[in-house]
Amino acid sequence: MDLFRRLTKQPTLELDDIQAAVLRARPEPYFGTHAILEITDAAAGRELLRRLAPRITSAARWDEPVPAWTVVAISYPGLEALGVSEESLASFPANFRAGMAARAERLRDTGPNAPHHWEFPFGTGRAHLAVSVYAESKEAWQEAVDGYQRELAQVAGVDLLSHQDFGATGFNVFGYRDGFTQPAVEGSGAETMPGDGRPIKPGEFVLGYPSETGRPLPMPSPSVLGRNGTYVVFRKYHSHVAAFNRFLHGNADTAEERELLAAKLVGRWRSGAPLALSPDRDDPALGEDPRRQNHFKYAEDPRGLRTPLGSHIRRMNPRDSKLEILSDLRIRRLIRRSTSYGDAVPDSEVRDDGSSRGLDFIALSARAIDTVEFLQSEWVNSGNFAGLDKEKDPLISNQDKGAYFTVPGTPPRRVQGIQSFNTLLGGEYLFMPSLSAIAWLSQEPTA
Amino acid sequence: MSDRDLENRFQGLPTTVREKIDAVIDDAKIALKLRVAELLADKEEMAEHAVTSAGRVGAKSGEVSELTAIMPLKPGGAEKLRKFFGLVGGNLAGAGQVGTLHNMRFVFLDDDTKLLFATAYDGEWDPYIDDFATKIPEFMDYLFGNVEGWPGIQSPDVKDFIVQYQLPAEAWFVAHPTLTVAGANRLKRLDRTVQNFLTELN
Numbered sequence: 001m002d003l004f005r006r007l008t009k010q011p012t013l014e015l016d017d018i019q020a021a022v023l024r025a026r027p028e029p030y031f032g033t034h035a036i037l038e039i040t041d042a043a044a045g046r047e048l049l050r051r052l053a054p055r056i057t058s059a060a061r062w063d064e065p066v067p068a069w070t071v072v073a074i075s076y077p078g079l080e081a082l083g084v085s086e087e088s089l090a091s092f093p094a095n096f097r098a099g100m101a102a103r104a105e106r107l108r109d110t111g112p113n114a115p116h117h118w119e120f121p122f123g124t125g126r127a128h129l130a131v132s133v134y135a136e137s138k139e140a141w142q143e144a145v146d147g148y149q150r151e152l153a154q155v156a157g158v159d160l161l162s163h164q165d166f167g168a169t170g171f172n173v174f175g176y177r178d179g180f181t182q183p184a185v186e187g188s189g190a191e192t193m194p195g196d197g198r199p200i201k202p203g204e205f206v207l208g209y210p211s212e213t214g215r216p217l218p219m220p221s222p223s224v225l226g227r228n229g230t231y232v233v234f235r236k237y238h239s240h241v242a243a244f245n246r247f248l249h250g251n252a253d254t255a256e257e258r259e260l261l262a263a264k265l266v267g268r269w270r271s272g273a274p275l276a277l278s279p280d281r282d283d284p285a286l287g288e289d290p291r292r293q294n295h296f297k298y299a300e301d302p303r304g305l306r307t308p309l310g311s312h313i314r315r316m317n318p319r320d321s322k323l324e325i326l327s328d329l330r331i332r333r334l335i336r337r338s339t340s341y342g343d344a345v346p347d348s349e350v351r352d353d354g355s356s357r358g359l360d361f362i363a364l365s366a367r368a369i370d371t372v373e374f375l376q377s378e379w380v381n382s383g384n385f386a387g388l389d390k391e392k393d394p395l396i397s398n399q400d401k402g403a404y405f406t407v408p409g410t411p412p413r414r415v416q417g418i419q420s421f422n423t424l425l426g427g428e429y430l431f432m433p434s435l436s437a438i439a440w441l442s443q444e445p446t447a
Numbered sequence: 448m449s450d451r452d453l454e455n456r457f458q459g460l461p462t463t464v465r466e467k468i469d470a471v472i473d474d475a476k477i478a479l480k481l482r483v484a485e486l487l488a489d490k491e492e493m494a495e496h497a498v499t500s501a502g503r504v505g506a507k508s509g510e511v512s513e514l515t516a517i518m519p520l521k522p523g524g525a526e527k528l529r530k531f532f533g534l535v536g537g538n539l540a541g542a543g544q545v546g547t548l549h550n551m552r553f554v555f556l557d558d559d560t561k562l563l564f565a566t567a568y569d570g571e572w573d574p575y576i577d578d579f580a581t582k583i584p585e586f587m588d589y590l591f592g593n594v595e596g597w598p599g600i601q602s603p604d605v606k607d608f609i610v611q612y613q614l615p616a617e618a619w620f621v622a623h624p625t626l627t628v629a630g631a632n633r634l635k636r637l638d639r640t641v642q643n644f645l646t647e648l649n
């Protein structure tokens with residue numbers, strides 16, 4: 001699939017100071033690693049940043065393929081561990097400072113998703129630095145990982161807590177093409193794709209530029225630290241694909257019916273083709289065509305006869321759907337850089353093989369933390385905003401006993417037995433600094 | 448019923464309930480004590496109307512939360528607001544578009560120096576402050592701009608500002624705790640469909 005938008009306009013964002021992940025699309029296929037580090041000595045932490053800095057890729061010419069790029073993000077305890085001044089620390093927003101685990105109630109991370117079930121090192125306060133490598137090939141991936149590991153080996157006082165490899169073809173472990181729908185960012189220089197609508201103000205995604213309010217959003221101080229940075233929400237999910245397949249088999253008799261139900265849950269066929277444009281059968285060519293795959297709206301389908309009101313993509317971006325609650329969709333968009341790990345499971349497999357597989361949900365924006373907290377409480381774990389009462393997102397919510405999914409129609413079909421198909425294994429709120437902020441952070445603080 | 452009969456019924460209720468009643472309202476008439484005791488003993492009714500907390504301040508029953516705030520007004524603020532409320536005849540119909548508000552009221556206190564704002568709404572209010580800030584900023588700032596120190600709806604401090612003047616309700620009752628405004632709209636639509644169907648049937 002042709003993933004790269006073309007750079008057709010003069011960018012107004014300072015691309016050479018912004019980290020690549022903000023604008024660079026995930027390649028297909030992709031390979032990579034997420035490493036989480038703990039800084040036990042502030043000077044060592046700064047030394048590591050100094051050493052990594054030349055390896056961190058900027059967003060300049062984000063439209064041109066590169067073999068691999070390295071990304072760095074820092075948690076609030078990480079900023080503390082680096083010795084950042086009290087004054088600067090206090091300028092970060094309260095939910096970022098509290099951390100994802102402390103925000104479990106707001107995120108509806110309860111039951112099996114609650115922080116006390118999380119895997120190490122999430123939620124311990126020791127996940128300070130996240131270093132991710134994204135690559136187009138195995139070789140480039142290995143080279144970039146070796147590079148970062150060599151730097152890490154040179155400093156005593158920064159410890160590796162976890163190393164997770166990822167990689168896929170562009171289809172996730174459930175077999176859906178994913179990660180291709182992205183907001184159009186004003187000032188990025190990207191060509192507009194059919195269905196984008198008016199590009200979103202740059203300050204929604206990068207700190208220091210006008211946002212949808214007309215002004216820049218609040219940013220951490222000093223401005224060298226905040227400007228050109230953004231926030232990252234990282235959530236690692238384990239996917240219960242066999243249970244998902246059992247659900248499909250239990251509620252549909254033929255392969256065709258199963259695929260239709262699978263499409264109704266997400267709002268797209270596994271190929272990526274949207275139900276809005278191809279309601280009755282899959283259309284793989286449509287699914288991989290960047291000029292058509294998002295060229296649709298929902299207003300002409302108010303009851304959800306094509307795309308169910310409760311399907312994953314209609315919840316996560318209701319576009320022009322009429323909502324029950326006053327909401328500004330333009331401030332709820334996210335740049336997604338999610339990665340899949342583990343192997344996919346064929347749709348015929350209904351027994352759990354116990355393997356580790358799933359998705360690292362990775363969302364970037366200047367309000368990513370507020371947005372994900374909003375999505376989790378209002379659009380994922382409730383149906384009220386869409387007139388669906390207590391019905392929840394069929395793919396990513398924490399389902400209660402007796403949960404169901406409604407497929408609109410005459411009469412509507414209520415599909416019983418829906419379960420939590422993805423369990424949260426942990427996550428962190430991170431700040432993704434600009435390249436100049438990384439240089440600033442690697443200096444010994446004055447005063 | 449005589450006081451003696453009431454007393455007998457009271458004695459028939461669980462000891463734990465009676466002890467609680469005696470500890471707090473021992474001085475009340477037996478008729479009242481019995482009523483309260485019967486209510487406390489009705490686990491289902493109590494559970495349906497259980498009161499939890501709504502975000503940082505405020506009470507919540509099921510889906511429905513309350514927000515009560517008393518805020519200092521700027522000099523002339525009450526006059527300005529009164530003119531505005533007069534213009535619309537005290538009718539805030541447009542507020543329906545918010546979609547989470549069951550009701551709200553504005554009351555001037557202490558010689559027009561303070562504003563009491565009280566509302567019943569669904570869920571939590573702070574997730575939607577950002578939507579107000581981009582969708583209806585003029586309206587929010589016009590109304591609350593008359594409050595002393597109002598930082599502006601787009602200010603990062605606005606949530607703390609509101610919380611600072613919020614008074615938690617000590618008691619909170621909602622007839623239909625699970626019924627949101629959106630849910631009520633849905634039931635109304637359903638009822639209309641049923642009524643039309645019945646009309647056509649006959």
Ligand code: HEM
Nearest residue numbers: 176177178179180181237266313316317359361375396422
């Ligand atoms: C294991 C977890 C998840 C899976 C398997 C999953 C799967 C998918 C798939 C298949 C798509 C359609 C592809 C595309 O349009 O790019 C999609 C879109 C999307 N997902 Fe997820 N997702 C997961 C978690 C999440 C979470 C946690 C959120 C946010 C809280 C989220 C937000 C979105 C958004 C915003 C879109 C784009 C919708 C649009 O703009 O039309 N997803 N997801």
